[in-house]
Amino acid sequence: MKERILPAFKRLIEICGDDPSREGMEETPFRALKAFLEYTKGYGTDPADHLATTFPAQNQDLVLIRDIEFFSLCEHHLAPFYGKCHVAYIPKQRITGLSKLARVVEGYARRFQVQERMTEQIADAVMDRLDAQGAICVIEARHMCMAMRGVAKPDAVTTTSAIRGIYHDDSDLRMETMNLIKG
Numbered sequence: 001m002k003e004r005i006l007p008a009f010k011r012l013i014e015i016c017g018d019d020p021s022r023e024g025m026e027e028t029p030f031r032a033l034k035a036f037l038e039y040t041k042g043y044g045t046d047p048a049d050h051l052a053t054t055f056p057a058q059n060q061d062l063v064l065i066r067d068i069e070f071f072s073l074c075e076h077h078l079a080p081f082y083g084k085c086h087v088a089y090i091p092k093q094r095i096t097g098l099s100k101l102a103r104v105v106e107g108y109a110r111r112f113q114v115q116e117r118m119t120e121q122i123a124d125a126v127m128d129r130l131d132a133q134g135a136i137c138v139i140e141a142r143h144m145c146m147a148m149r150g151v152a153k154p155d156a157v158t159t160t161s162a163i164r165g166i167y168h169d170d171s172d173l174r175m176e177t178m179n180l181i182k183g
C-alpha cells in the first residue's frame, strides 16, 4: 500500500505547486499517509462493540454525557469537521461505562463521514446495543470545507440530532433532555 500511496501524495504536492523532494518535504508523503491513517483509524472496528461492557441499571433515569469533542473528515472534500457530541439515553436494564460512549463517538468520527450519518450511527448504537428505552445524539460541528474554501463561512455551526425510542412519544422527557444538553 505504501508504495502505491506515497507517489500519490508526492504528485499532490506537485499539483499544488511545490517540490516534494526539497528539504523539509522529503518525508511529507510518509507523514501525510500516517496522519490520514490516524484520522481514519475508526475503520476496521465496529465502534458499537465498545458497548459490550455493561452493568445492571439501578433505575431507569437519564444518563447524559455532554461535550464529547471529536474530529472527523467530510466524505466530500476529505476536509476536517469537528465539534462536540452529546449523547443521552434512558436505560432499560443495562448501563455502560461513560468512557465507552466517548469511544463510540471516536470510532464513528474517525472515518470519512457526513455529520447526519454519524449522528444516527451513534444514536442507533446506544439504542440497540444497550437495549435502551430511548436515546438522543446531538452533534454541533464546524466544517472546514465551508470555512477554508467554497462558501467561506467560518462561523457557521451545523447542529444535527437523532432521536430514538421513547423520546419520540414523550415530549416532556425530550424537552428536559434537550435543555440539559443545551446546559
Ligand SMILES: Nc1nc2c(ncn2[C@@H]2O[C@H](COP(=O)(O)OP(=O)(O)OP(=O)(O)O)[C@@H](O)[C@H]2O)c(=O)[nH]1
Pocket (backbone or CB within 6 Å): 074, 075, 076, 113, 114, 115, 116, 143, 145, 146, 150, 151
Ligand atoms: N449534509 C451534509 N453536507 C455536507 C457535509 N459535509 C460537507 N457537506 C456538503 O457537501 C456538499 C458537496 O457539494 P458539491 O456541490 O458536490 O461540492 P462542492 O462544489 O465542493 O460544493 P461547495 O462546498 O458548495 O463549493 C457541500 O454542500 C458541502 O457543504 C455533511 O456532513 N453533511
Ligand SMILES: [Zn+2]
Pocket (backbone or CB within 6 Å): 074, 075, 076, 077, 078, 079, 143, 145, 146
Ligand atoms: Zn466537505
